[in-house]
Amino acid sequence: MPLEAPARIVRALATRGFNADREAVTLIASADDPGRALEAAVEAAPEDALTITAEHVRTVLDGGVAADASTSNSSVSTGDHTENPPDESAGSPAEAMGVGSGDSVTASSGNDRPAAHTDGPELAQRDDSQRSLDIANDITGRSTGTGEYDDFVTVFRDRFERLSGKLRGRVNHRPTDTLEAMGGGSDAAIVGMVNDIRSTASGHWLIELEDTSGVFPCLVMKDRRFADQVDELLCDEVIAVEGTLADDGGILFVDSMYFPDVPRTFEPSTADRHVQAALISDVHVGSQEFMADAWERFADWLHTAEAENIEYLLIAGDMVEGVGVYPDQDDELDIVDIYEQYEAFSEHLKQVPGDIEIVMIPGNHDAVRLAEPQPGFDEELREIMSAHDARITGNPSTVTIEGVSVLMYHGVSLDEIIAEFPDDKATYDDPQKPMYHLLKKRHVAPQYGGHMRLAPEEKDYLVIDEVPDIFHTGHVHKLGYGKYHNVLAINSGCWQAQTEFQKSVNIDPDTAYAPVVDLDTLDVTIRKFD
Template sequence: MPLESNARIAKELARHGYNAEREAITLLASAPDSAAAVESVVDHAPDDALRITADHVRTVTTDRPVSDTDPAPTGSNPSPSGAESPDSGSRSTHESSPTRNTDKSAPESPKGQSPVEIGGSSSNRGSDSASNRGSGSGHHADATAEGSDTAGTAEGSNTADTADAPHHGPDLRELEVGNDMTGRSTGTGEYADFVRTFRDRYERLSKVLRGRVNHRPAEAIAEMPGGSDAAMIGLVNDVRSTKSGHWLVELEDTTGTFPALIMKDKGLADLVDEIMMDECLAVEGTLADDSGILFADSLHFPDVPRTHRTGAADRHVQAALISDVHVGSDEFMADAWSRFTDWLHTPEAEPVEYLLLAGDMVEGVGVYPDQDEELEIVDIYDQYEAFAEHLKEVPADTEIVMIPGNHDAVRLAEPQPGFNDEIRSIMDVHDAQIVSNPATVTVEGVDVLMYHGVSLDEVIAELPEEKASYDEPHKAMYQLLKKRHVAPQFGGHTRVAPEERDYLVIEDVPDVFHTGHVHKLGWGKYHNVLAVNSGCWQAQTDFQKSVNIDPDAGYAPILDLDTLEMTVRKFA
């Protein structure tokens, strides 16, 4: 049976125990008889080889059909793909492709061809206009499978590589991981552990706010004379409304608590709607005559500075941002995944050198009621084995970073360590880096904060719909950036593990904030930070129907690391 797709060639080589270079896959796909070419390459591969290279392919392929009995070619015959022989100084496909496909209105193509592109972030890079901050959400709904005139990347994104542009290749890559707590957990669940966690949260976030207000500790404010101007930074201990329609916010710092009254006629109602328990907040105002309460004039969140400037790669290179694969579920979209991995092997996808996966690689076991009725694979280890096989379809030279999610076999409490040794060994494909949730990945000068996103459920439940909803998940992400914490509220839906350090604080502002979990596609810019929720690879389950979740499945946001512009590709 012919191997009609690059991904199937990669899978067949993986079945024999080999990874393969992207160019090797392309050459095998171009052979007159791909199946025979694969068998021949496997038979002739050196005994110590772990990866099939383009040179391995060239030594066993000619312009005529290949069989296992064919002798290796001699001389300088060209390869089936038209590439020069090793003796002629040919360049790899990473180096030789001069242009990118810029047709943004192409319809969705059959398996193995380029898919439709949709949407794109705002072209006003660096601005904080309403159109910039709200761009992206919901555009996927207008895309059609055939003949659609879809929007392309925003103005300013690269549409062609110049002749003297830097070449693609592993030697040019730079990838560093920060804030990875895997193997560093110190919490035992004791009360003192929680005290240390919240003290660390307060100290680090209050530093962000101290440059904006003339902060005084709670015990010092209590000693100030009535009528004095005062400002306090603290964690929100309580929020409640009064009979008169005002709001009473109690803040707590390391010295005690102090109440602030926010009058309904102060124009702060919109900000009060955004307050969540346990987040860090600054309040400025005037003390009452008896110094027992602070009448608030203004509120301040730690927030992202409007002047934030983003990093950028010094060459044209891209990263695919995906999440929520859910292998093991009856509704895992294997065909869409294969179309995605097929595309990754095409010349058009050559710039995609990084794959960042934000959790829920597998469906898991016992995550929600009656989940066993929706499982195709019932054993958790078998689920990870199957996921690893699907991951082998990705080009072998792709740099992969993965974090866990709430369906994965790690503790539910955040931060989540990056799996135990047994599961890590199962997912040891293409030298993937498996780190904690959350973690910051610096990719060629671009800081990407990866967080699976369980707390988005809580943000969406607590805040008004216009500020946080499942249909526009990036707006809920804006709130986490504003609070500079990925899971500010304690004791609710999001479980928090106490550590000496609060790994959930967003101490350094990222350039890109990448989440998943809610199975909805949405993206936009907030104070120059690109927030992306990448959808999923799982069709609607019975459980999702029961809770009215209509997932956005089979989409892959592709991020230009040199411009921070984004194109969303549809594979379902």
Template sequence: MPLEGPARIVSELTSRGYNAEREAVTLIASAEHPSKTLEAALEAAPEDALVLRTEHVRTALEHEKSRTDTGSETPSEPPSAGTDSSSTAASQDPSVSTGDDPTSSTPDGGVVADETKGAGTRGPIDTTRQVVEIANDMTGESTGTGEYKDFVKVFRDRLERLGSKLRGRVNHRPATSIASMPSGSEVAMVGLVNDVRSTASGHWLVELEDATGTFPWLVMKDREYAELVEELLCDEVIAMEGTLSDDSGIAFVDGMYFPDIPRTHKPSTADRHVQAALISDVHVGSQEFMHDAWNGFTDWLHTEDAQHVEYLLIAGDMVEGVGIYPNQDEELDVVDIYDQYELFNEYLKQVPGDLEIVMIPGNHDAVRLAEPQPGFDERLRGIMDAHDPQIVSNPSVVTLEGVSVLMYHGVSLDEVIAELPAEKASYDEPHKAMYHLLKKRHVAPQFGGHTRLAPEEKDYLTIDEVPDIFHTGHVHKLGFGKYHNVLAINSGCWQSQTDFQKSVNINPDSGYAPIVDLDTLDVTVQKFS
């Protein structure tokens, strides 16, 4: 069968009123006689099946192999896959994403619509065109021990990698070299922000540190750069240039530079009309999880309106977790963390089976709190088996048909919003707080604050390559915009306001699904609440 075989197989099945699991299509396409295997698999499927499953194809292939091994040329009826234990289990707990039973129910008792029949249903996806690449995934790569040398190593790596984006813009010198230069010299330095404080006269003193030592830089309050000081966070990498004082003990700042996104950045786009749904903070297990909104979202994914949605990216907090904040147990519907993931997996089954799903953990998920956070362990991966999602670390770079998406859960946004003036970063416009992370080229620059950071051999939190899309969650607010042609999206949540959120005055944006056209990077927002 030619290369377009999988697409032809999906089309053939659709014409007969069937949907199919991706692995089932792959098995048929790779069979010696795909057409015969497809017919045998349909015979092996139960009469009332609406979905051709992997076990149906395996049954047909085993029967074909058995006939070949015994030399039998007499056609015989393949055994029904519905009679083995795995099929029995499937019939007792059907995948609601593929519509085995048109009256099958969702975890909360809702009815799942038949996805292959009736007007308005999405057509088959040519899964052979779906291309997903993952970069910066540190799952299984953690080497940090928490020793002092690990912290030194990660900060030196940060300074080297982000400093390389600045050294070509200024005639930089090491801190110790600057201190020995004559007064009045024009000097420049690239370093980590070690301290920021105001003087008695209202000026700003910024101390930069590099591998050789520290040096103080004075920003006069009436200079244009004074406003930029308000944006600084400790431990971020910047460059400063200026003039040495009479005693060479300090430099007066004439210029300040961030690693930043080039204004000339031109984002990549897909070469066909294809869409991605970007969501986060589902919080299954919470009493405030929005069942109806989620069911509305997954129902919509099965409609013709969503026929171009081929990717689903989830930016963390799939479940509510346990012990995340005071008295959380009083707000839980499901108190066991593994039961929460089992339930989330059931909800994930409502999503069409031909979507590519990528997810990263968040601070409510069952991984370490310190960032970077590795993807789930084997036990959780065993539970999260619906549609075989790719579960990668927080953060990671996911490239969809040439469009790079930096996925980061977003805990550091709390710190950015707390540290910066309200007009520069707020919960009401979370995408503008994201702009500052892009400007700093680091998703969590400040160490020792509210964001827990783990030292590794390299700094996995730097933004080395400019992404086309920056996707975060965590703050439960919806917002999107473009910064130097990078699309920044914070995707809201699927949890209504909790008592804890009320206590800290957070009014969440719940039940929204931003949909991105990967060929244009345009955004539409679907509301389900």
């Protein structure tokens, strides 16, 4: 094995069911016979070990193992050697479930832990040459906002221009400052940002729309067939309306309303081969309620043949529980130091097979700024979590995996959608439904000035410019998924049992789920590990 090929060492260890510390990989690569060093380190590891450490490698190297190449003709790169016969019973039993509304659902309880990694079936070595992973719309390192007035003008103008561009081809719009000159009774259309929404004494709705020329009032009569869509409006989103000007030209009576939306003709992209991605979120390491045993069952399962097609793991925020996030949180912490929380998370991450590509974005419990868009973790935290070489990006970001685009967004704005909308349109029990509304608005956090903290930047990173194939969120600790205009929307639950704070606000979490997506078909399988 060439000394410059640590990735081959990581893959070879993964076929044997192990991860490895970065230093351990370096020591193996530097040995006289890396293949023999690897085999000896695996043999020297404790039976229940998940990770080959530098200490394991030093033990065998100091003992003279692998110094003589003639003692072994093993090769790290082949991955076809196993010390123990396969355990035909390894794996997780299937269990019927019905969560969400996707095309294909299977659930595994995960309660029967797979056999130890060294006893399980040998997995086929993966061909990294077929992989591709690109990240777009990452705010990390690009933040320019200072909070000045001009910054807010810039970001809202950018939002308006980009979203109005998706509507202008659908209506023959006019700038607001030209409407009064058109005369009463004229047909007219406006593309504008919602400035205000209020009901009249007669039960109608008055909506003020603002463009770069001014503000114009629009009246939606309560008997209109689309009047219930007013319940879906949020301030600061961009819509278009068509209607007729009043006799005095001072108000527009609305006949139809349009959202930027996902085209109904949208067809998602798929991968050219059978490959899978596991989508999880809200791990919350550091909480007393972090489900460590469930996580270990999940990580163990990833080492089995049943999971051999999972080559990507996408984590949508809240790696740790954080500190000072909600009242009296200190009473519910198992680890009180934020850096120690990330160190513990890193240890749990090492249990994941080393040849799985990991992408992570931050959430509102993570040690980054709360205002969205959130940049990825700083260098100190990245170094703490460097053992697995995870790809760390901002919240939100679009991750394209083998041609399949995944919009990853932690999901804080889902709270506002659920609070503002009627129960038949958005609830915590069906978190995919508020996700549909964000797709419809083509913006992951439309409303400014509520509970959401939004940072003004030179562009609005929260606009959904390109329609994603998959929309992945977390935050609300509920499992739900479905399709909106062929976009697969998944909220992936959490790995934290109910806390006292959650009890006080009536949150009943869906725990230890791992939705798995076939990237070649976009079918979903739900795995459960509690």
